[in-house]
Amino acid sequence: MTSSGNQKKAAADAVPAEPAADGAGGAAGGSIAGAPGSSASGGSGAVAVEGADGGKQQRSVRVVLMALMIAMLLAMLDNMIIGTAMPTIVGELGGLAHLSWVVTAYTLATAASTPIWGKLGDLYGRKGVFLTSIVVFLIGSALSGMAQDMGQLIGFRAVQGLGAGGLMVGVMAIIGDLIPPRERGKYQGMMAGVMALAMIGGPLVGGTITDHLGWRWSFYINLPLGAVALAMITAVLHLPAKERSDAKIDYLGAALLTVGITAIVLVTTWGGTEYAWDSAMILTLIFGGVAALVGFVAVQTKAAEPIMPLHIFRSRNFSAMSVIGFLTGFVMFGAVLFLPLYQQAVQGASATNSGLLLLPMLLSMMVVSLVVGRITTSTGKYKIFPILGSILMVAGLFLLAQMDTGTTRFTSGLYMAVLGAGMGFLMQITMLVAQNSVEMKDMGVGSSTTTLFRTLGGSFGAAIMGALFTNKVQDEMAARAGSGGAGATQQSAQLDAASLAKLPEAVREAYQQAVSAGTHSAFILGSAIAVIALVAAFFVREVPLRGGPAAGDADAGKAPAAVDTDKVPQSA
Numbered sequence: 001m002t003s004s005g006n007q008k009k010a011a012a013d014a015v016p017a018e019p020a021a022d023g024a025g026g027a028a029g030g031s032i033a034g035a036p037g038s039s040a041s042g043g044s045g046a047v048a049v050e051g052a053d054g055g056k057q058q059r060s061v062r063v064v065l066m067a068l069m070i071a072m073l074l075a076m077l078d079n080m081i082i083g084t085a086m087p088t089i090v091g092e093l094g095g096l097a098h099l100s101w102v103v104t105a106y107t108l109a110t111a112a113s114t115p116i117w118g119k120l121g122d123l124y125g126r127k128g129v130f131l132t133s134i135v136v137f138l139i140g141s142a143l144s145g146m147a148q149d150m151g152q153l154i155g156f157r158a159v160q161g162l163g164a165g166g167l168m169v170g171v172m173a174i175i176g177d178l179i180p181p182r183e184r185g186k187y188q189g190m191m192a193g194v195m196a197l198a199m200i201g202g203p204l205v206g207g208t209i210t211d212h213l214g215w216r217w218s219f220y221i222n223l224p225l226g227a228v229a230l231a232m233i234t235a236v237l238h239l240p241a242k243e244r245s246d247a248k249i250d251y252l253g254a255a256l257l258t259v260g261i262t263a264i265v266l267v268t269t270w271g272g273t274e275y276a277w278d279s280a281m282i283l284t285l286i287f288g289g290v291a292a293l294v295g296f297v298a299v300q301t302k303a304a305e306p307i308m309p310l311h312i313f314r315s316r317n318f319s320a321m322s323v324i325g326f327l328t329g330f331v332m333f334g335a336v337l338f339l340p341l342y343q344q345a346v347q348g349a350s351a352t353n354s355g356l357l358l359l360p361m362l363l364s365m366m367v368v369s370l371v372v373g374r375i376t377t378s379t380g381k382y383k384i385f386p387i388l389g390s391i392l393m394v395a396g397l398f399l400l401a402q403m404d405t406g407t408t409r410f411t412s413g414l415y416m417a418v419l420g421a422g423m424g425f426l427m428q429i430t431m432l433v434a435q436n437s438v439e440m441k442d443m444g445v446g447s448s449t450t451t452l453f454r455t456l457g458g459s460f461g462a463a464i465m466g467a468l469f470t471n472k473v474q475d476e477m478a479a480r481a482g483s484g485g486a487g488a489t490q491q492s493a494q495l496d497a498a499s500l501a502k503l504p505e506a507v508r509e510a511y512q513q514a515v516s517a518g519t520h521s522a523f524i525l526g527s528a529i530a531v532i533a534l535v536a537a538f539f540v541r542e543v544p545l546r547g548g549p550a551a552g553d554a555d556a557g558k559a560p561a562a563v564d565t566d567k568v569p570q571s572a
Contacts, residue, residue: 064178067232068171069194071134074222074229075167076195078106078141078160080202085215092215093150101154108265109161111455112258117166118173118448119307122441123249126174127239131230133166138226145219160219172431172447177239181436181545182380184373191369191428196362199336250303256296257307263289264456268463272470312446318437320539322453324386325430327533329457331393331526332423334465335361335400338522339416341469345515346405347412360413361420368424376545382429383542389425390534394527396422401523404516426533430454436545461526468525469518476514 082089082102089102121129140160147153175184209217263285275281300306313319336358343349343357376382396419403412431450438446 063232064237065175065190067229067236068174069190070225070229071167072171072191073194073198074137074225075164076198077202077205078164078222080198081206081209081218081221085206085210085218088210088215089153093147093153102157104265104269105154105158106161106164107459108262109158110165111265111452111459112261113162113165114169114452114455115257115308115445115448116254118169118444119305121170121173122444123305125239126170126177126444127233127237130166130170130174131233133163133170134226134230135163137163137167138223139163141219141222141226145216169444169448169451172435172451173444174237174239176435176443176447177440181432183377184432193366195427196366199358199362248304250299250305250307253296253299253303253307256292256299260289260292260296261456263292265459268459271463272467308445308449309442312438312442312449315437317540317543318434318446320536321430321434321437322450323536324390324426324533325434325450326453326457327529328393328423328426328430329454330461331397331530332461333458334461334522334526335419337462337466338469338519339400342403342515342519343412346512347409357409357413358416361416364417364420365424365427368421369428372425372429376429376432380545381542382433382545383540385425385429386537386540387534389422389429390530390537392418392422392425394530394534396420397523397527397530401520401527403519405512433540436543465522465525469522472518472521473514476517477510480510480513
C-alpha cells in the first residue's frame with residue numbers, strides 16, 4: 001500500500017484482529033495471580049489487574065518476570081556450566097573423540113526447535129507450551145546427569161536442547177503478551193542482567209559444583225531451579241485461553257527448516273576443524289542446507305499455518321532487526337570466545353580470572369541496556385539506539401583489534417566497556433522493535449525468528465572468527481618459531497595457562513605474539529561485519545510503540561498505533 005489513507009485503513013483493520021487472534025475474545029492482555037485481565041491500551045497486550053493499585057500491579061508483574069528470568073537463566077547458564085565440567089566428564093565417561101558433540105547436540109536441538117516452539121505457542125496457547133518446554137528441559141537435565149557413557153550423554157543433551165529452544169522464545173513471547181512495547185523498556189535491565197550473570201557466573205558455578213559435588217550436579221542443579229519456575233508460572237501467570245486451533249501443523253516446513261538449520265550449525269561447527277572447508281562432507285552439508293532452506297521458503301508460501309510466515313519480513317523494521325540481531329550475535333559470541341583466550345595467553349590471567357575480566361564489557365552492556373529501556377519507556381523513541389549501538393560496536397571491536405602483548409588490563413577493560421555499551425544499545429532493542437513490528441497473533445513466531453537469527457549469528461561468528469584466529473596463530477608460530485614452535489601448538493590454538501607455562505620461553509613469547517596477531521585479525525573482521533549492522537540501523541523507522549506508560553500517557557487508552565505501515569497488509 002502506498003497512500004497514507006490506505007495505510008491508516010490497513011492499520012485500523014489490523015487493530016481489532018489482534019485480540020481475537022490471541023484468543024482473548026477482546027482482551028489481548030494477560031492477568032496476574034488469577035485477577036481478570038482488562039486491556040488498558042486497547043489490545044496492546046498490557047497487564048492489567050482489576051481493582052489493584054499501580055504498586056500492586058508492578059509487584060505482580062515482577063513476580064511473573066522473576067519466574068521467567070529463572071527459566072531464561074536455565075537456558076543461558078547450561079552451556080557455561082558444562083564447559084567447565086567437560087574435562088571431568090571425559091575423565092569418567094571417556095569418549096574424548098566425541099566430546100564436541102556434547103555441546104553440538106545441545107546447540108543443534110536448541111536452534112532447530114526454537115521456531116517450532118514459537119509457532120506452537122501461537123497456535124495452542126503460550127503458557128501450556130512454555131511449561132511443556134521447561135518439563136522437557138528438566139527431563140533432559142535429569143537424564144544427562146544419569147548418563148553412563150558418552151553416547152547417552154550426547155543423546156540426553158539433545159533432549160535438553162529441545163526444551164531449551166522453547167525457554168528463550170517462551171520468555172520473550174510471554175513478555176510480549178503481558179507488557180506492551182512502550183512499557184517493556186523498564187524490564188530490559190533484568191534481561192541484560194540475566195545474560196551477564198550467566199556469562200560471568202556460569203564458569204564459576206560450574207567449577208565449584210564439579211569440584212565439590214561432582215559433574216553430574218552440573219545437570220541436577222537445573223531441577224530445583226526449574227521446579228521453582230514451574231510452580232511460580234503455574235500459580236501466578238494467567239494468559240487468555242486460546243481456542244484449540246484446527247489448523248494442521250506445517251510438518252513439512254518444520255522438517256525442511258530443521259534440516260537447513262542442522263546443516264548450517266554443522267558447517268560452522270565442523271568446518272576447518274573436523275573437516276576441511278573444501279571436503280566432501282562440508283560441501284554436501286552446504287548444498288543440502290541451501291536446498292532445504294529453498295524448499296522451506298517455497299513451502300511457507302503455500303502452508304495454511306506456516307512455521308515462519310514470510311509476511312513478517314515485509315516489515316522493514318522486522319527485517320532490519322533480524323539482520324542486526326544476527327550480526328550482534330556474530331560479534332558477541334566472537335568477543336566472549338576470544339577475549340578470555342587473549343587474557344589467558346597474553347595477559348597471564350587464569351581461566352577463572354579471565355571470566356571475571358569480562359566484567360567491564362558485561363556491566364556496561366547491562367547498565368546501558370537499563371538506561372536505554374528507561375528512555376524508551378518515557379519517550380517512546382528508539383530509532384537512535386540501533387545507530388548508536390552499531391557505531392559503538394564498530395568502535396569497540398576496532399579498539400580491541402589494536403591490543404598487543406603490551407596492552408594493560410586497564411586499557412583492554414576500557415575497550416571492552418565500549419563494545420559492551422554498543423551491545424547494550426542493541427541486545428534488547430532488537431527484540432522490542434521486532435515484536436512491535438508483528439501482530440499479536442504472530443508474537444511467538446516473531447520472537448522465535450529473532451532469537452533464531454541471533455543464535456545462528458553466534459554460530460557463524462564463532463566458526464568464521466575462530467577459523468581466522470586459529471589459522472593466523474598457526475601461521476605466526478610457523479614464521480616466528482619454526483616447525484618446532486608450530487608443532488608445539490598444532491593441536492590447539494587455545495593453550496591454557498598451565499600448558500603455556502610448560503613451553504620453552506622462546507616458544508611461549510612467540511605464541512603470545514601469535515595470539516595477539518590472531519586476536520587482531522578476528523576483531524578486525526568483527527569490526528567490518530559490524531559496519532553492516534550500522535547500515536541496517538539507518539533503515540529502521542520510528543514506528544510508535546504499542547501502549548504507553550501506565551500513567552500520564554494520553555494515548556494509553558487508544559487503539560495501538562504500532563502496526564508497521566511498511567508492512568504489506570495480509571488479506572487473509
